[in-house]
Amino acid sequence: MKTPLLVIGGGLSGIAAAIRAARFIPDVLLLEKHHRLGGLNSYFYRHGLLFETGLHAITNYAEPRDKKAPLNRLLRQLKLPRDTFNFLPQRQSEILFHGCASLLFSNDFNLFQEEIKRQFPASADNFAALVAFLDGFDPFVIRPFRSTRQFLVERLREPLLQEMLLCPLLYYGSSHSNDIDLSQFAIMFRAIYQEGMFRPGGNIKEFLDTLRNHYLSLGGSLRTGCGVARIVCSGERVERVILADGEELECDYLLSTIGYHETLRLLAESTAAPPAALAGPRLGFIENIYLLKTPPTAPPLSDKTIIFYNKGDTFSYQRPDQPVDFHSGVICLPGNFAQLPPRLHQEIRSTHLASYPLWRQLADDPAAYLAEKQSSSLRSLVELESVLGPFRETILYENNFTPVTIERYTGKLEGAIYGNPAKIKDGDIGYRNLFLAGTDQGFLGIVGAMLSGVSIVNSQILPNL
Amino acid sequence: MTSTEIQELILEIIQDIDDEADFSDLDPDQPLRDQLDLDSMDFLDIVMELRKRHKLQIPEEDYPRLATLNSCVSYLTPLLHDA
Numbered sequence: 001m002k003t004p005l006l007v008i009g010g011g012l013s014g015i016a017a018a019i020r021a022a023r024f025i026p027d028v029l030l031l032e033k034h035h036r037l038g039g040l041n042s043y044f045y046r047h048g049l050l051f052e053t054g055l056h057a058i059t060n061y062a063e064p065r066d067k068k069a070p071l072n073r074l075l076r077q078l079k080l081p082r083d084t085f086n087f088l089p090q091r092q093s094e095i096l097f098h099g100c101a102s103l104l105f106s107n108d109f110n111l112f113q114e115e116i117k118r119q120f121p122a123s124a125d126n127f128a129a130l131v132a133f134l135d136g137f138d139p140f141v142i143r144p145f146r147s148t149r150q151f152l153v154e155r156l157r158e159p160l161l162q163e164m165l166l167c168p169l170l171y172y173g174s175s176h177s178n179d180i181d182l183s184q185f186a187i188m189f190r191a192i193y194q195e196g197m198f199r200p201g202g203n204i205k206e207f208l209d210t211l212r213n214h215y216l217s218l219g220g221s222l223r224t225g226c227g228v229a230r231i232v233c234s235g236e237r238v239e240r241v242i243l244a245d246g247e248e249l250e251c252d253y254l255l256s257t258i259g260y261h262e263t264l265r266l267l268a269e270s271t272a273a274p275p276a277a278l279a280g281p282r283l284g285f286i287e288n289i290y291l292l293k294t295p296p297t298a299p300p301l302s303d304k305t306i307i308f309y310n311k312g313d314t315f316s317y318q319r320p321d322q323p324v325d326f327h328s329g330v331i332c333l334p335g336n337f338a339q340l341p342p343r344l345h346q347e348i349r350s351t352h353l354a355s356y357p358l359w360r361q362l363a364d365d366p367a368a369y370l371a372e373k374q375s376s377s378l379r380s381l382v383e384l385e386s387v388l389g390p391f392r393e394t395i396l397y398e399n400n401f402t403p404v405t406i407e408r409y410t411g412k413l414e415g416a417i418y419g420n421p422a423k424i425k426d427g428d429i430g431y432r433n434l435f436l437a438g439t440d441q442g443f444l445g446i447v448g449a450m451l452s453g454v455s456i457v458n459s460q461i462l463p464n465l
Numbered sequence: 466m467t468s469t470e471i472q473e474l475i476l477e478i479i480q481d482i483d484d485e486a487d488f489s490d491l492d493p494d495q496p497l498r499d500q501l502d503l504d505s506m507d508f509l510d511i512v513m514e515l516r517k518r519h520k521l522q523i524p525e526e527d528y529p530r531l532a533t534l535n536s537c538v539s540y541l542t543p544l545l546h547d548a
């Protein structure tokens with residue numbers, strides 16, 4: 001039987017795309033090469049405990065009554081009632097430039113505006129004008145890349161404020177070195193500063209289970225442990241996919257969420273479209289997780305949910321020439337969400353920029369690789385303690401994963417969480433019935449990935465059925 | 466289907482998209498979008514539901530003809546007269 005729509009990749013974009021399509025198309029089939037769904041945002045077990053791979057905080061917080069907010073629109077498109085989930089807002093987050101300034105922000109944009117007035121009085125009017133500009137700017141109109149750095153130089157006089165504004169938005173949403181596309185900046189500015197952050201009350205497994213069960217209840221089919229090895233075309237039309245075990249599946253439409261070059265690789269023997277130019281190197285990250293012995297009733301080390309730190313007054317967001325760049329990072333205290341029921345152990349996470357090529361090289365020598373992983377964990381701890389105060393004595397378990405780990409588990413080239421620097425916003429990669437959604441389409445993060453899946457199904461598949 | 470049935474069908478589909486939609490002050494000659502806070506994504510749902518329920522293929526260039534409740538009725542009446 002020919003499947004009307006095959007979706008490759010059970011990350012958040014693929015799941016959302018499959019749910020959206022299953023509402024209207026029978027027999028949608030979602031293929032995920034792992035045994036678990038979630039992709040970059042999945043989970044694993046160590047020491048009998050569940051660890052989340054990639055959940056600090058979800059952006060785009062909105063109150064249930066705010067129907068036009070992206071989060072609620074997304075849920076409506078998926079036909080998931082908002083009260084299916086127990087979304088817990090962040091407490092408060094911080095942009096901390098050591099020795100320079102600190103700005104607090106929360107899900108109340110007023111706090112951030114007041115902070116900027118207080119710390120950057122000379123830029124208060126310029127900042128208000130920037131907000132007014134962004135409010136009137138439609139980031140979803142497809143435009144060529146425009147440098148936000150240059151844009152901010154023209155709009156805000158104080159360089160430190162420019163750097164501080166960029167730091168969280170680049171970390172949570174830029175595939176480009178040292179810059180971000182202006183449309184993506186506008187999306188992220190709203191998502192993080194104006195709307196804010198939250199997390200689901202349960203863990204990511206419960207969140208993914210809810211999505212999976214909903215998808216199945218709409219009549220969709222799912223195959224995990226099922227990697228696609230090849231896509232077979234005739235001219236500009238995909239005919240079928242060949243799975244890793246040799247099985248062949250014919251389809252009318254194919255949606256790939258695994259990345260642009262990753263998809264081209266599967267098309268290798270077909271007449272593929274020319275690869276899009278790579279706008280600079282892909283960015284890699286290391287993620288460290290520390291689980292503390294302190295009981296959940298003990299006061300947390302900080303009342304902040306996320307702290308974006310940087311040493312000095314200029315923020316560098318690029319592939320480092322060492323395995324890890326500790327000059328900046330993201331610190332997450334996943335316990336600091338309102339009304340979160342106490343967990344068995346307090347957890348602290350940190351993210352830093354990392355060099356894929358150097359980790360790749362190290363991986364040839366397992367002992368050296370492991371040693372570098374351990375020393376990176378210790379080195380990150382120094383940075384964490386300089387912000388949070390000492391806590392190393394209370395560490396129960398620590399764990400970290402490098403760009404090499406991420407590449408191995410998700411197949412993302414160079415383990416680059418945000419994929420190819422250049423994006424293909426309309427999902428059109430030169431085929432009549434094959435489209436791209438997810439990371440390389442350009443909407444990033446958890447809500448971004450889900451919106452990407454939904455919007456490519458809406459624009460490229462549903463109207464043409 | 467009669468005009469009234471078509472009206473009910475459209476309202477039922479909208480209710481399904483947004484269970485809090487309030488039809489009490491709905492003006493059948495004014496755009497549904499503005500009155501009910503629907504965006505283009507919600508609008509696509511109406512088209513897709515019509516397709517799912519009545520096998521109607523509505524080409525994209527005809528979407529504007531679904532703008533108001535009354536324009537829906539006049540556009541859909543010939544298409545649904547056997548339904």
Ligand SMILES: Cc1cc2nc3c(=O)[nH]c(=O)nc-3n(C[C@H](O)[C@H](O)[C@H](O)COP(=O)(O)OP(=O)(O)OC[C@H]3O[C@@H](n4cnc5c(N)ncnc54)[C@H](O)[C@@H]3O)c2cc1C
Binds near residue numbers: 039445
């Ligand atoms: C450490 C870390 C922290 C993060 N923190 C946050 C955060 O706090 N907030 C936030 O919003 N975002 C966060 N993110 C980013 C977010 O997780 C991603 O942007 C988002 O999940 C991407 O989803 P996706 O569907 O586009 O891609 P992916 O998750 O990569 O999904 C692609 C899927 O395709 C599968 N696949 C690949 N090749 C094949 C094949 N040949 N056949 C079948 N299946 C295949 C992969 O296994 C994978 O499941 C974080 C990511 C990481 C790694």
